[in-house]
Amino acid sequence: MGGNDLLKGLKVLENSLLGPGLVGTFLSDLGAEVIKVESPSGDYIRQMTWPIIQGDSLLHLHTHRGKRSVAINLKDEDGAKIYRNLLEKTDVVVEAMRPGTLERLGFGFDELVKINPKIVFCTISGYGATGPYRDLPSHGIAYDTWAGLIEPVVDEDGFKRIPSMPNIGINVGPMLAALGILAAVINARETGQGKQIEVAQSDAAAYADWYRIETHRAYLRPENEVTGNPSDDYERRAPGLAGMWEGVRYQIYETLDGHILFMASEKAFWKNFCEGISRMDLFERWPGSQYADHARNNVELHE
Template sequence: MTGGDGHGAPLAGVRIVEASMLGPGAVTTHLADLGADVIKVEPPHGDYIREMTWPMVEGVSLMHLHISRGKRSVVLDLRLPEGRDVFLDLVRGADAVVEAMRPGGLERRGLGPRVLAEVNPRLVFCGISGYGATGPYRDLPSHGIAYDTWAGLVQPESAGDGHWAIPEHPSIGIHAGPLYAALGILAGILRARATGTGGVLEVAQSDAAASMDWLRSETWRAYERPEDEVTGNPADGYRRREPGTAGMRHGVRYQFYATSDGHVLFMASERELWRNFCTGVGRPDLFERHPGSRYADHAVGDTALRDALTEIFACRSSAEWIAFGVEHNVPIGPVNTPRTLAGDPQFQHRLPWIPADRLGAEQLPSPIRFLDEEPRSPRHAPSLGEHTEEVLRDVLGYGAPDIARLRDAGALGT
């Protein structure tokens, strides 16, 4: 992997000033991974992301090591006029400012979008928060899973003792929100460079969770129309099945099957792929008896066929079935857990770990790959204020007396 200085990177020359707390700061992680210069402005006490969640790696949270990687940390006390003046100087040469916290944090310090636009009309201001800058939940405190429960992605699980529990789940809103925001920032920068005019955008992590799961909510909405207008698909007798897994729960040609050492996901819902499977396992009779529809046929409820497939899949290992799928053009997917994923050969080929000696803990690289270029390795996440003097000196051109004056005034913390 090449280094993380940004030279020659896709976003080299893009500078972003970030004011963030906790997970929403991932907005700029994606941009820093692609070479943007991200200056993380922190209050004197710092972003407590360093102490948040687990695991702690040599006393620092993995969340900080990952989300803050590739960024530079500057301490500024924005409660003081001297601190605000330095922030405005940073904004003058920036492409974007990111407010990744509750809405209005910078506004309350006299550094809202209008003030910043006065010193830099080309500036893109992006706010990202839990429930967004408008609506009845605007000021409701929240943490990551709240956006997924709001969006209907995570449901309470009975603990069996009269209590309720949070089930194991992937986190969608806290990851999708930063991705949407990063996309919006890049769109804003492109427009600003073409027109000379910046803009203000905002993203709610709750909105992002709902948007990522658009098919289910839009399906329920479509089903509010009469059945003669909105139906299921022809292969399933036009039955209006619930969105999500309900149409597959009793599927046969789209289903999990146990192998000799684990499970695979079988997905031969197209007739041609189903034929390939039956031919490959030497069972053309299965296809002859159950040819199904041309597309989207899960053979729902065909218990005889499901029993036959259960016997067939149990005879080979998961790896053998994956190799079979490649050889015979049959969609058969590996089934991993977050713990076993790293042992998968596709993972090892596509997502080689960035070693702990570079980032403090083993971390996944950005999934964005530019062909014919070596993957870039970001810098280690910064300690609090690690780059304060460097940025003031090299980015803003402050001399030693200027920095000493700011330090004496308390604008750079203690």
């Protein structure tokens, strides 16, 4: 059995608009049968952003690969009947849009389990099913901004621009949702009872930055309880990768043809590097510790 048929037989109905549809994509990549249900007007992701490849956007081709799609008017009696028939043979329903959309159309979780008692219902949205941001519309970079991941880029004229960076929440959120769905499917098959789960892409973005966030929180505690690394004489460093900015053996350096990431942080790797460039004198002078010692502010070694 190959990696793309591990979920063979799993049937998914995905009600999606734009990027959150990656939930079904990850399941489809593993062999699930995913039907993307759209309104009669369709999903405008097909013409959103650039480039457009033979009439469809790259965003659509990536986000909805491996799926079948069908247009159903859930506000119409005939459309609702078609949808109910699909639900009877479905394992998973994905609501990849603002929370409560399907419930307003008569297909909330309580109604779904009446049709199919073992169904798994997953809602993925920007800001979750509760709280003041619940009904706000948003796009990918908004989740990362909410999570504190975004810093504007200032150009030579002083204008602030959106940074060039991968979108975190819009990609990590669907991954976490897919993981939760698979756990819920296993549980539903064992217990015979359906499950409801929900994921906020803004929360997923914050989760991806957990190390920096949790270090900030840890530093709120007394200094005698939370210290730095032994190789730094227990001095606290800045949270996250900012703590590496003063590093020498864990740093980015300019080269003749670009830049290189140098990572000789552990003692063994640092020794191998010094041997490789025939500069064991460097290792003898700064052997480092058994920990991830990054030789902070060592100007001589930096040069």
